[in-house]
């Protein structure tokens with residue numbers, strides 16, 4: 001198939017080319033740096049398939065252009081598909097495929113990296129030592145052993161975080177409308193969300209972004225948290241109401257905040273904007289706190305994950321080309 005890859009970075013090219021070659025070189029891949037949007041969708045002219053990432057805009061207008069161009073499949077290089085208008089895809093008969101699982105450990109281990117870096121103020125210590133400041137004031141942390149970690153969403157990533165936390169000797173609390181058998185088998189204590197928030201020293205988010213989880217962590221949820229608790233979000237930015245988080249940081253309700261995702265990240269993340277004036281005042285405010293650590297959606301960014309993403313994406317396109325169905329189609333059956 002002719003495949004146009006949007007938001008393509010050098011690493012996407014490297015891993016997708018390798019996967020395509022390993023699969024017999026069945027597809028012609030064209031790489032575009034442009035982010036997908038209704039304005040850029042026409043760049044897919046001449047292609048049969050489009051490959052998109054998390055901050056590409058796959059709304060009805062974009063998909064309508066694809067339908068006019070004869071695009072048959074939208075192959076996402078992500079697990080999340082909250083950025084795709086599935087109702088429009090169904091109406092326009094465009095298959096949407098995704099990568100449901102690629103190294104949950106990549107995201108889980110980054111989550112734990114954020115926890116430890118925040119707890120022991122590694123980011124502050126790094127800068128201090130380089131400047132010849134060897135004082136310890138302001139770097140006081142706590143033992144992870146014996147602390148309560150609340151995991152919201154115990155799917156693949158949440159469970160991988162749970163296993164690591166159990167290894168640290170933490171008490172692991174969990175909230176999920178569908179408790180996982182493995183979660184119960186390894187000793188997680190499933191609770192309602194209010195009780196989890198009230199009892200956790202660290203709250204970490206691993207549920208998908210849906211209308212039901214948008215701003216799940218709002219003023220009311222933050223008020224229920226243990227005062228000074230750590231909050232980590234490596235799932236999707238809009239699960240946390242950023243303005244509520246800022247208020248929580250200012251009042252001390254949130255003691256430490258680690259983010260790999262941000263509500264309005266689409267205009268910022270994955271680009272080098274170091275020479276430009278930051279226009280997002282809310283994000284700028286977040287950057288002023290000494291107890292906030294932000295990474296720019298890099299939790300998935302390991303060799304193992306990129307290899308798996310590329311192989312599954314090429315596999316989805318190949319299966320669709322050969323049999324009319326992708327391996328991991330996003331189901332649109334229950335949609336209107």
Ligand code: NAI
Pocket residue numbers: 079080100101104107152153154155156157158175176177178206207208209212213234235236260261297298299300301
């Ligand atoms: P998964 O589908 O295996 O697990 C999600 C879990 O969340 C399920 O057990 C589900 O029952 C639960 N859930 C749904 N609604 C909930 C609610 N209201 N409260 C609590 N739990 C709820 O998904 P997986 O693979 O574990 O990924 C989780 C999320 O991580 C993805 O949806 C994606 O947004 C994010 N992600 C972030 C990455 C990054 O680089 N930062 C990379 C990959 C995924």
